[in-house]
Amino acid sequence: MTRSPDEDDLMYHYDPTTALEELKEDATLPNPVHLRDMILRKRLKPEQSLELNRLFTEYQKFFAEAQKLGKQILAQLAGA
Numbered sequence: 001m002t003r004s005p006d007e008d009d010l011m012y013h014y015d016p017t018t019a020l021e022e023l024k025e026d027a028t029l030p031n032p033v034h035l036r037d038m039i040l041r042k043r044l045k046p047e048q049s050l051e052l053n054r055l056f057t058e059y060q061k062f063f064a065e066a067q068k069l070g071k072q073i074l075a076q077l078a079g080a
Contacts, residue, residue: 015038019034019038029063032063035056035059039052039053039056
């Protein structure tokens with residue numbers, strides 16, 4: 001299945017601006033895979049790339065911890 005250029009533009013996980021707007025509106029964190037893809041698609045200076053990769057590592061760690069806590073809460077609510 002091929003996508004039109006317009007459909008590709010609508011894929012938020014490839015557009016940091018749209019993902020940031022969604023975060024402000026819905027408090028939805030972008031998936032780390034999508035965030036990594038955004039970093040890789042930008043043409044960054046080496047020092048900026050290193051800094052973003054450091055921040056991404058922290059983001060990924062806290063994202064996983066938040067997912068784990070969310071699953072625990074939902075499991076307890078589902079069993080209640």
